[in-house]
Amino acid sequence: MTDDESRDDADDTPQSEQPHSDLVTSHHYWEPPERPSDAIETDGSPKPEDKRRPLLQVERLAKYFPVRRGLFGRTAFVRAVDNVSYYVRHGETLGLVGESGCGKSTLGRTTLRLSEPTYGRIVFEGKDLTHYSERQLRPLRRKMQIVFQDPYSSLNPRMTVRQIVGEALHIHRLVTSKSEEEARVEQLLVKVGLRPESMARYPHEFSGGQRQRIGIARALAVEPKFIVCDEPISALDVSIQAQIVNLLLDLQEELNLSYLFISHDLKVVEYVSHRVAVMYLGKIVEVAPADALYEQRHHPYTRALMSAIPIPDPERRRLRILLEGDVPSPLDPPSGCAFHPRCPRSQPGQCDVETPPLKELTPGSHHRVACWNPHT
Numbered sequence: 001m002t003d004d005e006s007r008d009d010a011d012d013t014p015q016s017e018q019p020h021s022d023l024v025t026s027h028h029y030w031e032p033p034e035r036p037s038d039a040i041e042t043d044g045s046p047k048p049e050d051k052r053r054p055l056l057q058v059e060r061l062a063k064y065f066p067v068r069r070g071l072f073g074r075t076a077f078v079r080a081v082d083n084v085s086y087y088v089r090h091g092e093t094l095g096l097v098g099e100s101g102c103g104k105s106t107l108g109r110t111t112l113r114l115s116e117p118t119y120g121r122i123v124f125e126g127k128d129l130t131h132y133s134e135r136q137l138r139p140l141r142r143k144m145q146i147v148f149q150d151p152y153s154s155l156n157p158r159m160t161v162r163q164i165v166g167e168a169l170h171i172h173r174l175v176t177s178k179s180e181e182e183a184r185v186e187q188l189l190v191k192v193g194l195r196p197e198s199m200a201r202y203p204h205e206f207s208g209g210q211r212q213r214i215g216i217a218r219a220l221a222v223e224p225k226f227i228v229c230d231e232p233i234s235a236l237d238v239s240i241q242a243q244i245v246n247l248l249l250d251l252q253e254e255l256n257l258s259y260l261f262i263s264h265d266l267k268v269v270e271y272v273s274h275r276v277a278v279m280y281l282g283k284i285v286e287v288a289p290a291d292a293l294y295e296q297r298h299h300p301y302t303r304a305l306m307s308a309i310p311i312p313d314p315e316r317r318r319l320r321i322l323l324e325g326d327v328p329s330p331l332d333p334p335s336g337c338a339f340h341p342r343c344p345r346s347q348p349g350q351c352d353v354e355t356p357p358l359k360e361l362t363p364g365s366h367h368r369v370a371c372w373n374p375h376t
């Protein structure tokens with residue numbers, strides 16, 4: 001065990017209560033306007049930060065991947081993300097859950113324009129960046145970062161920690177001299193719980209938890225406002241997961257960061273999120289304040305997904321028991337509500353024909369469900 005490993009072990013474990021839930025109370029919720037263009041500046045000129053407007057608005061976003069079927073087959077499209085709208089407020093965490101392959105990572109990557117959207121609009125700090133060129137995007141790239149599941153494969157093994165974290169500072173011209181760069185890297189390492197001496201070492205010399213800390217330091221170097229955390233703890237030892245989660249929460253509080261937090265671990269999502277969105281086959285089927293969703297699940301899919309929480313078995317095995325059949329292919333999604341072939345509440349003639357809209361069951365509840373026959 002290395003010195004830094006022992007530091008990992010010394011950190012706190014999560015408490016059972018919902019963290020910082022006072023940050024977002026229902027009457028403070030910002031709702032996207034009916035006609036979103038009302039609130040969006042398209043000229044890109046800097047405006048004073050409007051605290052009531054969300055940091056990020058994503059509207060009717062779609063990402064279809066073209067794939068060729070057979071040797072002479074026609075091009076078909078994998079509808080990885082299909083008509084998804086969501087928003088994230090300043091200092092807020094939106095949790096994102098759903099079975100493997102439902103489009104969570106694609107939604108995160110497309111939101112950051114690491115993958116080009118097929119349709120839809122992305123508005124960040126009031127600027128519509130959907131069609132920005134790479135050059136126009138550069139100053140915004142700084143503010144929108146990603147932390148990956150596998151910290152090892154996302155860190156260049158031939159670079160020292162100093163180079164990995166310093167590179168971002170350099171690219172975005174956030175430092176003017178070598179000594180300033182070194183001081184800043186040192187500061188960042190301390191912030192994520194690593195020793196300054198770690199600077200001279202290479203990624204393979206660290207444990208999984210420490211490598212994730214390096215990944216977080218690299219993301220923080222450019223002073224982001226929004227971070228997509230794509231399964232940031234699922235590759236880590238269970239004993240280390242809580243430390244990384246708590247680190248992300250502490251950093252959020254200190255720096256007022258916003259997160260899109262993607263995870264298979266529904267308990268962790270409940271712990272970190274102010275709101276939670278549930279995805280099924282490329283669409284959000286339910287979204288609500290975390291406490292409301294964990295208390296009352298209206299969508300049959302959310303019910304099945306979340307009834308699995310208390311059982312300590314691996315997620316997917318439990319899901320197979322609760323949900324009949326496999327997840328359909330996003331190449332050929334079922335008609336109407338995509339969940340209808342697996343849904344015990346499906347109403348033939350409606351559910352298999354019409355796609356249910358995502359809407360509030362009770363006006364003002366901020367609890368939205370896409371279902372013709374929800375649990376009430």
Ligand SMILES: Nc1ncnc2c1ncn2[C@@H]1O[C@H](COP(=O)(O)OP(=O)(O)OP(=O)(O)O)[C@@H](O)[C@H]1O
Nearest residue numbers: 065067078080099100101102103104105106107330
């Ligand atoms: N580059 C690509 N080309 C074609 N299909 C893709 C591509 N990337 C993703 N997909 C498909 O898009 C769908 C959504 O994938 P995605 O990785 O976003 O799911 P996910 O919810 O993140 O899954 P997991 O929980 O396993 O990480 C899947 O059917 C996947 O096979």
Ligand code: SF4
Nearest residue numbers: 337340343351371372
């Ligand atoms: S719309 Fe119908 S099929 Fe879809 S989840 Fe609701 S009840 Fe089930």
Ligand SMILES: [Mg+2]
Nearest residue numbers: 104105106230
């Ligand atoms: Mg993924």
